[in-house]
Amino acid sequence: MKNYVMAGAVVLSAFLFFGCGGQNKQKTEKEMNADTIKTVCTRVTLQKDSLLATLTLDSMKVTWIRDNASSRLMPRTLFPDATDALMNSLSLQEGIPASVSTFLIECDGKRMLFDTGVGAPDSRMMEGLKSLNVKPEDIDCLFITHFHGDHIGGMMKDGKVVFPKAEVYASKAEYDAWMKMPADKRAQVETTMNAYKDRLHLFAFGDTLPGNVLPMEAIGHTPGHTVYKAGKLLVIGDLFHGFALQKDHPEICAQYDMDKTGAIKSRKYYLQYARENGVVMAGMHLPVPAFAE
Template sequence: MWVVRKNEIAVKNRKWSCVAVMMATLLFVGCGGQSKQKTESEMNTDSTNVASDQIQMQKDSMLATLTLDGMKVTWIRDNAQARLMPRTLFPDASDALIDSLSLQNGVPASISTFLVEKDGIRMLFDTGMGAPDSQLLEELKALHISPEDINYLFITHFHGDHIGGMMKNDSVFFPRAEVYASQVEYDAWMKMPAEQKAQVEKTMKAYKNHLHLFAFGDTLPGNIVAMNAVGHTPGHTVFQVGKLLVIGDLFHGAALQVIHPEICAQYDMDKKGAIKSRKYYLQYARENGLTIAGMHLPVPAFMK
């Protein structure tokens, strides 16, 4: 644990609250406000400015790269169309709060994966939906990377929009990748009803010869630390690699939840745990100067 004086924490919290308000103002004006509706390209520019001035956004708004701590980090957008999380996904948020942030039409988000290239190794964090219109394969092609070129898969949790891209029909999609997932997550899903765990069971069985189950706190290949972020799912994991923090589904609506981390999305299986994890890692990232990569953050899914 770190030690920070109370006045330092207060200053940092105010700074991050201001950043969150900027996100809400810049990204979502026009979603019920008085100004005109912004294009996604305009929203990309706004969120890029908030996240980091080092991000290089591709024109198609599907890829963005940054160099961080001696590694190349590439955001890959899996969703083909612009994505809004519906207001109904956040029942704990009051109408007054939603109105004040101009989020009545929904909260801009994404379905994202992150490719980290370090010391000649390619590591992919989550794999998107694997839907007919998913963009992961096409964007890997744009980077001149084939599925066979991926050395490691690190899975934050077992929801379908994170493991769906691991399979192509009934075959593994990343045949040479070693797969790392939480032992706690695996055990919990294996105890769920058959219809609920069907995709997980099929996928993990297909990768059984390459599957490695870790404990929280383990250091994995690439010097990646697996960290306890339970709440969204029983074994939800945050990964830290250098100054990058891959947070999975800590946020489903950043413009709302960065300011109010106590607000959960309906997808959170354990609300109390999800709130605790969200607050903890917001503070942890602030105090350690980390760049956050989130699977449902708005384009380009980086935040600092």
Template sequence: MKNTVLMIVALATGAVVMVVQGLVSGHHARPEKSAPRIPQAAVDTSGFTALASETKTLELGDVRVTWIQDQAAMQPVNLFPQAPASLIDSLHLRGGIPSSLSTFLVESKGMRILFDTGLGGKDSRLLHLLSLMELTPADIGFIYLTHLHSDHIGGLLDGGRPMFPMAQVFVSKQEFKGWMGMPGEKKAQVEKMAKAYRLNLHFFDFGDYLPGGVETIDASGHTPGHTAFRVGDLLIVGDILHGAALQLANLDLCPTYDMNPAEARVARKRILQLARTDSLVMAGMHLPAPGFMKF
């Protein structure tokens, strides 16, 4: 088994991050010859938005985490209406911001934990990539949800039935309550999920520890109870960053998806500072491939 490799990358913004080079391979995966990076100025971004043909796995002490790309993405700059045109142009992001739609499988203390489930539907690649790891939905024992947007819970259902029949599903109590207070059309998918998993749906308070030694961390703002999760040296950050190449240049920039921008700004800065201070590897659902970053 190969060691984890971290590559220092200086962004055009002057920020310095270490982006994980995925050299610990999962089933049917091969090491890459060059490290994926968050794009810098004047860099061709096509390689960061192409669909990955395989998963990438890191071993962080006793924790094993696998990046699973549900879909590739390029975020439009108008997703950040407050971003100055001069900043966008200086970062050469006018054509879009490299991103992704990812889930992560964590193996800790003998448990398999899936963080979020992607969009679901015919275009989802989650089940295919799990099969390349010789796993079926029935092999997933736990699902921890960062929040309840459709691109994170869509993969939970197969029609109206649970896609993961053996999984115990956990979500923030604050998140679920917030969605239940929304208009019917907004909460409809959440209600369907809750009905399908009614015997296996659990709610936590921020600060609780979940099976597998996973700590729950308040990251509210993007949604009412948006959650980050820490296990060992890994920090699952959910949707803290939608367009890393832009937002790392100005952490106050919020996508239109953030329900409470003021709270989201505070959470973004606090979570990123935690990652920096404790030297944690971040796994983000919208970080560009391969979904990992470290300051």
């Protein structure tokens, strides 16, 4: 069994997320968060009051940055297809530990940021970048998994772009679908993408992007939802909103999934892909520190 290292040299025993079962007794939110620390990716070093976590994969340094200011539980009501009996058996009646996360990859002299969080007054992404001595203008590429506000919100502040030099990459399927939505639904997307229009690149799934990043189709949560493969890392966006539930029950959707059939298919596919290819998954709503293997 590997060790899980936290700041302050606190070492916890760790289990792999796949095959990790729930317990029957009721748990507090604090206890559930402690469990997630012990069960996520076993090669991660947590830092800065659980704001950052680092992982090295070959020559690639990956840093998880937590955007949410306080601990986060996805409410039980978000998963109406899950039975009470199942939630009770997994001790998830009070909610499912989660996060709002972004990921920074540093490789071959490039800094690549995957999603940007909410951009709320108490969001912590910028604090995380600052603690890494990374300025917004240091970001070379922004890879966007989809256009929900908790993924593109950090691209703008006070009506201005936050990342003045970053090239922005998003799927054409996602862009085209949002541009056809009612004006009130697409307003944030339209404003943000127009602000970056001179540096916005719309790709097709399977294109090779800078840094040898491969965008892979994962439609369902949104019409152009994208998973990115970078070496042995798989940035999975919003495939999971409640990993402790959905890892063993991918057929259960969160209400946020726009196309349930597509979301289920994508979850099942990438769970199997991760197992077969030995990749580490990095998810925007996985529990702290948002890596799983």
